[in-house]
Amino acid sequence: MKVLLALHGYPPELVGGTEKACQDLARGLAAQGVEVVVVAGSMQHEGGFRTSEASEEVPGAKPIRIVRIHRADLFFDHWQKSTSALVAGEFQRILRVEKPDLVHVHHWIRLTRDLVYRAALEAIPSVVTLHDLWTSCLITFRVRPDTGKFCEATLGPLPCLDCAALVPPRTPWVSRENLFMAVAQHKGDLVRELSLAGAVIVPSRAHGEAVTRFLDMSDEDLRLRVVPHGRELALRARTPLPSPRRLGKLVLGAWGHVHPLKGQDRILAAMRRSRFPEKIQLHIAGGEPFAPFAEKVHAQAEGLDVHFHGPFEADRLDEHPVTNVHAMVSGTRAHESWGLVLDEAVVLRLPLLLPDIPAFAERLEEGVEALFYASMERCEGEKEEAGVAALARLFDLLLEEPERLGTLRSRLPAARDFLTSIGRHVELSREIYDQVLERGAPPAPALDWWWDRMQMENERNWDESLGNTSPEESGFA
Structure with a gap:
């Protein structure tokens, strides 16, 4: 053939x-x-x-x-x-x-x-x-x-x-x-x-x-x-961090291009909207192909505990600071068709905080295998602020009930069941x-x-x- x-x-x-x-x-x-x-x-x-x-x-x-x-x-x-x-x-x-x-x-x-x-x-x-x-x-x-x-x-x-x-x-x-x-x-x-x-x-x-x-x-x-x-991912599972209660912070990771479609600004807005912004730390990894947005995000991060790490290699995420976190968070605005970051997070055994995009919800069970928040385009009145507030409530929930992180991690699907091999x-x-x-x-x-x-x-x-x-x-x- x-x-x-x-x-x-x-x-x-x-x-x-x-x-x-x-x-x-x-x-x-x-x-x-x-x-x-x-x-x-x-x-x-x-x-x-x-x-x-x-x-x-x-x-x-x-x-x-x-x-x-x-x-x-x-x-x-x-x-x-x-x-x-x-x-x-x-x-x-x-x-x-x-x-x-x-x-x-x-x-x-x-x-x-x-x-x-x-x-x-x-x-x-x-x-x-x-x-x-x-x-x-x-x-x-x-x-x-x-x-x-x-x-x-x-x-x-x-x-x-x-x-x-x-x-x-x-x-x-x-x-x-x-x-x-x-x-x-x-x-x-x-x-x-x-x-x-x-x-x-x-x-x-x-x-x-x-x-x-x-x-x-x-x-x-x-x-x-x-x-x-x-997808073939030879990533090792991350060792869980100490509880946010013990560490004094909820540590989050977001990786992907710093771009309006990926919504890092939404995550930062939700941090500010949280009742405990001083107790949230965010690590961002990814190239910055759109300079005006990158400048906006860096300015928005001022006064918050945010660390920018620049470009990353997907096959080395298991040794990158962006994944040495309590959970992975996505603020994507794109109507994702699949979500490669979900593959990576599941293999790394990281709990996921996700917008309720249909493709994400098709792959992970809401409230069991991941925590979903109302994505901004679906919120009442189509106001992005409502979605930012929904994500902020998730941050507050995990700070007040940190044991949920362990439960989410334990319920993640096995990597062999979640990923489709290239051969298949x-x-x-x-x-x-x-x-x-x-x-x-x-x-x-x-x-x-x-x-x-x-x-x-x-x-x-x-x-x-x-x-x-x-x-x-x-x-x-």
Whole structure:
């Protein structure tokens, strides 16, 4: 079997949750004798539109071949650039040369939003894995830039256009009417991708239901299959700290990028809201990719017992100060599809304080295996303050009844039951591949002769128009 994996980036150039999950799958497939080719996007745009090739060695198996497609147009992560005729044409050329039995799409951004359709034109069946909410949101994460709240709106011109315009570059040269049509085409293409896919894999049932709802689709429209992410963690369980009563403090850890989506500011606000802020110590670990937010968080931490540790290595968390704590706490604003930090905390045997995000609640039993607080977007009146207050009450509860920490730790699921091994993830994926291959490629509507030419002309005009737009008009000043 030969499988082509497609996604927005691949290690070592780009390393994130999706990229690492795809790399683990690629290595696992190769180890089982599957020939693997990866087609990835890239942030290396110098040198014009081009492709580059590399390989990754897998012990005892055929190397993984990696073909990177380098776009050179401006702001190719922007939603209005989510289709690229140049990428689509190159992708089809690669398919004709490589002749894979199956295409597995993990992401479209930096490539083009019609990968499944292009594979179908070449009579190749596809599988899709939805790692996030990009298919249902023009700015990816469904968190409004103006309010910081999670958005429950169905993807469409209203309210999505006004929200997306808050993220530069703005495009004042595109008429309102054309923007409405662009959103309709964007959504239509992605709905077509998911409809043409032989299977749509999601890490949790909650994530699949969210995407279905936000795209205004039905369960019958999608062939949803839940396959948990594969994870191998060789972390040692942390030795419990002395009780907060004996230590005089409740010590908490939060790890992940310091970013508005991860909500470190919410945790700090809850500390201040607590009746005993002087008895709470917080350790924060993670890179700071968004300087304005990092500055806000550092300023917010002044006067509190907060320690910033900077970037960390996940495979060394068992010796990091951020996990030498009574409990792990999350303030995430993202509609998490899985929650890698849950894996890490459970293996480390750390009690968890979590927002009641559906995917989290699907994985851990509330009040038994973890303590949940009302996530801010769900609080009455949609006021974030109510959620901050709910988290503060959890802090106070653990200070007043510290024995709950031991109870939570004792009820954590065993790591072997909570985690899905990479090998098992590969097995489940291959079972789906076999079923999709048996059904064969779906029929696809023919590509109009003028479509790619029109898209290339639109892309050229977009870049020229942006170059003629002032920083003030485009939102950069």
